Amino acid sequence: MEVVTVRRGAVRSVxxxxxxxLLGGGAGAAHAQSGYSRYSGSxxxxxxxxxxxxxxxxxxxxxxxxxxxxxxxxLANATVRLRLSAELADRQELAEGCVRAGLRExxxxxxxxxxxxxxxxxxxxxxxxxxxxxxxxxxxxxxxGGATDRNHTNNEHVVLALDxxxxxxx
Numbered sequence: 001m002e003v004v005t006v007r008r009g010a011v012r013s014v015x016x017x018x019x020x021x022l023l024g025g026g027a028g029a030a031h032a033q034s035g036y037s038r039y040s041g042s043x044x045x046x047x048x049x050x051x052x053x054x055x056x057x058x059x060x061x062x063x064x065x066x067x068x069x070x071x072x073x074x075l076a077n078a079t080v081r082l083r084l085s086a087e088l089a090d091r092q093e094l095a096e097g098c099v100r101a102g103l104r105e106x107x108x109x110x111x112x113x114x115x116x117x118x119x120x121x122x123x124x125x126x127x128x129x130x131x132x133x134x135x136x137x138x139x140x141x142x143x144x145g146g147a148t149d150r151n152h153t154n155n156e157h158v159v160l161a162l163d164x165x166x167x168x169x170x
Contacts, residue, residue: 043146044073048113049154050080050139050170052122057165059131065122065139069113070154078110079143080122085136089127098124107142133163139170 052065063082069075084104092100097120098108106126110119128135139157141149149155157170 043148046073046075046113046144046147046149047071047151047154048075048078048141048144048149050157053167053169054137054159054161055165055167056135056161056163058163059128061124061126061128061135061137061161063122063124063126063137065108067110067113067119067122069115069117069119071115073147074115074117075113075145075147078113078119078141078145080108080110081140081142082106082108082124083138084126086132087129089129092127093125095122095124098122131163135161137161
């Protein structure tokens with residue numbers, strides 16, 4: 001798994017998408033204020049799903065994630081959010097298109113999600129602030145391009161990883 005430094009443009013696109021939602025710009029924010037979830041939008045309908053595995057060993061959390069779209073429409077991009085039960089170390093080398101969003105949170109853009117296709121593979125090696133016997137990883141969609149997603153069971157996961165080096169699939 002190759003780890004690269006985040007490019008400014010990729011970070012900017014992920015952050016701008018999140019800011020638009022938070023600050024009330026775009027259709028998704030209008031729907032959020034009217035009672036819809038963050039997955040609702042006035043755009044097309046798409047079923048975003050995430051599959052992957054998580055492994056914890058010696059204070060390092062490895063995550064491999066593959067976003068998928070079961071349709072009925074393609075998406076230009078989406079943002080997956082990874083929330084941890086343990087704090088991240090101060091310095092991180094994140095995969096391209098990923099940004100740290102807090103003490104325990106990372107967000108990554110998925111890239112294009114074609115109809116009945118997969119997005120780019122996202123591989124992360126996250127250093128934890130302190131070694132811990134277990135970490136809970138929560139995976140969900142932060143932003144989905146304004147599409148409506150009626151099936152949240154395949155894009156919201158909670159995975160417990162024990163400090164054994166074993167991979168836990170979701």
